[in-house]
Amino acid sequence: MEYVIEMLNIRKEFGNFVANDNITLQLEKGEIHALLGENGAGKSTLMNVLFGLYQPEGGEIRVRGKKVDISNPNVANDLGIGMVHQHFMLVENFSVTENIILGSEPTKMGVTNKKDAAQKVAKLSEQYGLNVDPYAIIEDISVGMQQRVEILKTLYRGAEILIFDEPTASLTPQEITELIQIMKRLIAEGKSIILITHKLKEIMDVSDRVTVIRKGQGIGTVTTSETNPNELAALMVGRQVTFKTEKGPAHPTEETLTVKDLVVEDYRGVAKVKNLNLAVRKGEIVGIAGIDGNGQSELIEAITGLRKVKSGQILIHGKDVTGMKPRKVTESGVGHIPQDRHKHGLVLDFPIGHNIALQTYYTAPISKSGIMDYNKITEKAQQIIKDFDVRTQGPHEPARALSGGNQQKAIIGREVDRNPDLLIAALPTRGLDVGAIEFIHSRLIEQRDNGKAVLLISFELDEVMNVSDRIAVIHDGEIVDVVIPEETTEQELGLLMAGHAEKDKKGGKHRVE
Amino acid sequence: MSNRATNLLVPIVSVVLGLIVGAIIMLVSGYSPIEGYAALWNGIFGDLYTIGETLRQITPYLLAGLAVAFAFRSGLFNIGVEGQLIVGWFAAAYVGVAVELPKIIHLPLAILAAAVAGALWGFVPGLLKAKFRVHEVIVTIMMNYIALHVTNALIRTVSEGGDRTERIFASASLRSEFLENLTEFSRLHLGLLLALIMVAVMWFILEKTTLGFELKAVGFNQHASEYAGMNVNKNIIMAMVISGAFAGLAGAMEALGTFEYVSSKGGFTGIGFDGIAVALLGMNTPLGVIFGATLFGSLKYGALNMPNAAGIPIEIVEIVIAVIIFFVASGYIIRLLLLRAAGKKKEAK
Numbered sequence: 001m002e003y004v005i006e007m008l009n010i011r012k013e014f015g016n017f018v019a020n021d022n023i024t025l026q027l028e029k030g031e032i033h034a035l036l037g038e039n040g041a042g043k044s045t046l047m048n049v050l051f052g053l054y055q056p057e058g059g060e061i062r063v064r065g066k067k068v069d070i071s072n073p074n075v076a077n078d079l080g081i082g083m084v085h086q087h088f089m090l091v092e093n094f095s096v097t098e099n100i101i102l103g104s105e106p107t108k109m110g111v112t113n114k115k116d117a118a119q120k121v122a123k124l125s126e127q128y129g130l131n132v133d134p135y136a137i138i139e140d141i142s143v144g145m146q147q148r149v150e151i152l153k154t155l156y157r158g159a160e161i162l163i164f165d166e167p168t169a170s171l172t173p174q175e176i177t178e179l180i181q182i183m184k185r186l187i188a189e190g191k192s193i194i195l196i197t198h199k200l201k202e203i204m205d206v207s208d209r210v211t212v213i214r215k216g217q218g219i220g221t222v223t224t225s226e227t228n229p230n231e232l233a234a235l236m237v238g239r240q241v242t243f244k245t246e247k248g249p250a251h252p253t254e255e256t257l258t259v260k261d262l263v264v265e266d267y268r269g270v271a272k273v274k275n276l277n278l279a280v281r282k283g284e285i286v287g288i289a290g291i292d293g294n295g296q297s298e299l300i301e302a303i304t305g306l307r308k309v310k311s312g313q314i315l316i317h318g319k320d321v322t323g324m325k326p327r328k329v330t331e332s333g334v335g336h337i338p339q340d341r342h343k344h345g346l347v348l349d350f351p352i353g354h355n356i357a358l359q360t361y362y363t364a365p366i367s368k369s370g371i372m373d374y375n376k377i378t379e380k381a382q383q384i385i386k387d388f389d390v391r392t393q394g395p396h397e398p399a400r401a402l403s404g405g406n407q408q409k410a411i412i413g414r415e416v417d418r419n420p421d422l423l424i425a426a427l428p429t430r431g432l433d434v435g436a437i438e439f440i441h442s443r444l445i446e447q448r449d450n451g452k453a454v455l456l457i458s459f460e461l462d463e464v465m466n467v468s469d470r471i472a473v474i475h476d477g478e479i480v481d482v483v484i485p486e487e488t489t490e491q492e493l494g495l496l497m498a499g500h501a502e503k504d505k506k507g508g509k510h511r512v513e
Numbered sequence: 514m515s516n517r518a519t520n521l522l523v524p525i526v527s528v529v530l531g532l533i534v535g536a537i538i539m540l541v542s543g544y545s546p547i548e549g550y551a552a553l554w555n556g557i558f559g560d561l562y563t564i565g566e567t568l569r570q571i572t573p574y575l576l577a578g579l580a581v582a583f584a585f586r587s588g589l590f591n592i593g594v595e596g597q598l599i600v601g602w603f604a605a606a607y608v609g610v611a612v613e614l615p616k617i618i619h620l621p622l623a624i625l626a627a628a629v630a631g632a633l634w635g636f637v638p639g640l641l642k643a644k645f646r647v648h649e650v651i652v653t654i655m656m657n658y659i660a661l662h663v664t665n666a667l668i669r670t671v672s673e674g675g676d677r678t679e680r681i682f683a684s685a686s687l688r689s690e691f692l693e694n695l696t697e698f699s700r701l702h703l704g705l706l707l708a709l710i711m712v713a714v715m716w717f718i719l720e721k722t723t724l725g726f727e728l729k730a731v732g733f734n735q736h737a738s739e740y741a742g743m744n745v746n747k748n749i750i751m752a753m754v755i756s757g758a759f760a761g762l763a764g765a766m767e768a769l770g771t772f773e774y775v776s777s778k779g780g781f782t783g784i785g786f787d788g789i790a791v792a793l794l795g796m797n798t799p800l801g802v803i804f805g806a807t808l809f810g811s812l813k814y815g816a817l818n819m820p821n822a823a824g825i826p827i828e829i830v831e832i833v834i835a836v837i838i839f840f841v842a843s844g845y846i847i848r849l850l851l852l853r854a855a856g857k858k859k860e861a862k
Contacts, residue, residue, distance in 0.1 A: 327742025344740040349733040367723045381558040
C-alpha cells in the first residue's frame, strides 16, 4: 500500500515535558485516518509537527516515500498538506474569495484580480459539492459554511492531504452530516484526510483507520471496521469507560424554577424566546433539546439576569427574580455553567484560583470589609482542584494555560461547590473528551440526587437522552413538546427540533408540567 | 540562558543599544557624543542640586504614570491624564491662593482639591463610557482641550487679566526647608513622598482590595465580570475617577511644589502624555511605574544640560533622548534577539 504521509517514531519535547513520544502515523492514499486522543494527549502537537510549526526532536517524516524536512508551514503547503483549523482563520468582513486568496493574491497589472479567483473558487466549490458563494461575506454565513471556506482555502492552494482539527466542535447535527458527506466526496476525488477528534461516533462513521495516542505516547493503529467504540475509548483513556450514564430514577418534588410566558428579544428587537413556559423541579434534570439558535442562549441569559426580559415571569422557589441583576439571581440559589466558557465562564488572564473565586470573592472569608485575603482564595482553589480533579500546576497557573476539559471542571467546581438549588448547565461538555464528559455527567446527576434542580442545555442528542429525566424540545423560541427519554427516539426528537411537531398539538403554547 | 539572566540583561542591553544609536546620531550631526553624554550624566547626577531637581522632575511623572497604568489595568485608555493634571494644577493653586489657613488644614485641602478636580475630569468620560459606550479615548482627548482653555480663562479671571496667579500661601506649599538644604536649594519638595505613597496606594487597591479584584476582572473580561455579578459600569466609572485623582495629584505637585503658582498655558505640559509611556515602560505595575518615571524624569531633566554644557542643539538632544527611550520600550525585540543568539549557541554545541 502506498503511504502519502509517514510520521515515524516522532518525538517532541518542550523543555522537560515530552509532548509526543514515539508516535507513528501512516496515512494511506485515499483514506480518512482518524487521530484519536484525549484533550492534551498531544494530537495538536503532532499535527503542528507535520504542518511545520514545530520541529521534532526525534523521528522522521516521509511524504510519498521521500524523507522531508518540514521547517515551516510554507514547506507543508508546497508538499500539498493543508490544515482546516478548529478556530477558523478568516477575516470576518471580507468575502469568501478575498479570504481564500489572502496571502497569495493573484494580480493583473498590479491590481488584485478577484474575478478570476472567484471563478476558480466557484469551480472548486462545484467540483467538491461545497455549495459556497464566492462573493458572500464571512460574517453573514453560518459556521458550517465558514468551515467549508476553510476547506476551499486548502484546496485552492492545491492541498492533496487535508488535516481536519476537531472539525465538528462547533457544528450542528445537520452540519455534521453534511461535513461527513463532503469528506467522503474529497476522498472520492483522490484526497487523503487526517481527522483529529475525540468523538468516537464520528470515527466509527467516517474513518478507515484510527491511530490512538494517550498522554503523548503512540498506542497504535487499528482498522475501524475491526473495532468498536468501547475498545477505542479504552485505548484512548487507558481504562474501561461507561457510555450509558449510570443513574437511578428521579424523585422530583416541588418546582424550583418556573418560567411563565417568557418573551425575550435579541439586540435587534426580534423575539428569540416566545411565550415560553418551563418548570424544573427539585431532584430532576430537565434537558432542553434544540438546534443552536432557537432561543436557548436567550432563555438562559434571561433566567440568569444577563439579558432583559420583555414580558413574562421567572420564579425561583416561587420568588420572582424577573429582571434582577445577575448577582441577585446567583444569590437566590442559582449556579450557572455558561455556554461559552472563554467569554463568560473565565477571566482567562486571571490565575485559575481567582477564577474559582469569581462568584464568592466578595464574601467572607475571602473578603472582609473590602479587603481580600488571597490565602483564602488559594485554600478554596486547592480544595476545588482536588475535589473536581482539575489537572493544573496549582491555583496560580493562568486559566488560559489549562486544557478545555480542566477549565470546564474548574467552572463546574466553582458552581457546584456553592451548592445551588438550581444548576443551569449550558453545553457543559462541548469540546471535551469522553473521560471528562463522564465525570461532568456524573456530577450533574449527583446534584440531582442531592435534591437539586438541574437545567441542561445541549445540542448533542446523546447527552440530552442520557442525562435528562425529562426533555423539553425547543424550536423557534417555544417549547414544542416535553418527552420522557425512555419513551422517545432520536428520530422523534430530531423531527421535533426541526419544528415538525404534530399539527394537532396545541400550537406550542402548552405548559410544561 | 536562565530566565532571570534574560530579565536582567534585557534592560541593560536596551539602554546600551539606545546610547550607541544616540551617539551615532550626535556623531553624524557633528557633535561629540562623549561630551554630550557627559553633559547628560552631569545634568542628572552632577551635584546635589541637580540630583534634587531630577527627583523633582520624576515626581509628576510618577503620578501621571500611575494614572495611566491604573486605567489600563481596568481595561481603559486614559489619554486625558494631561487635562486632569491641568485642572488639578489649577484647583490646588486656587485653594493655595484664595484662603489662608493653618498648614495642617491648608496643605491637605489644596492637595485634596487637586485630586477631586482630576477625579471629576475623569468621571465625565467614565460616565459616558459606562452609560452610552462612548469611547474614552475620544472623550478624554476632548476633555484635555476643555481643561486647557477653561483653566486659562479662569486664571485670567482670578488674576484680573493677568496670565498667572499669585504665589500660593506658604501654608499650602509642599516645599520643605530640610529638603532644600539637603540639595543645595533645589526645588525638591515633599511631593515626592506623596507620590511614593500613592505608588503604594495603587498597589494596595489592585492587589489587596475587593475593588481591585473587580477592576482587574473587568479590565480583562467584561463579559465574565458581568456573569459573575460585578457591576461593570460602576467599575468603569470608579477606574476613571481613581485614575483622574492620581492625575490631579500630579498637577498638585506643580502647583504646590515646583512652581507654587499656575500660569496660563499656550499648550499642553506633555507630562500627561509622557505618563502613557511611563506606564507602558513599567508594564502598568506600581513598581514598574517607579522605573518608568525615573527613566523619563532623569533623561528629560538631564537633557536640559546638554545644549549648555556640550553645545548640542535642543532638537538633536530630543532625538537622542527619544531614541534611548525607544530602545528601552523595544525590550521585547531585544529579548527575542537575545533568545535567538542563545539558541544559536546551543545549536552550535
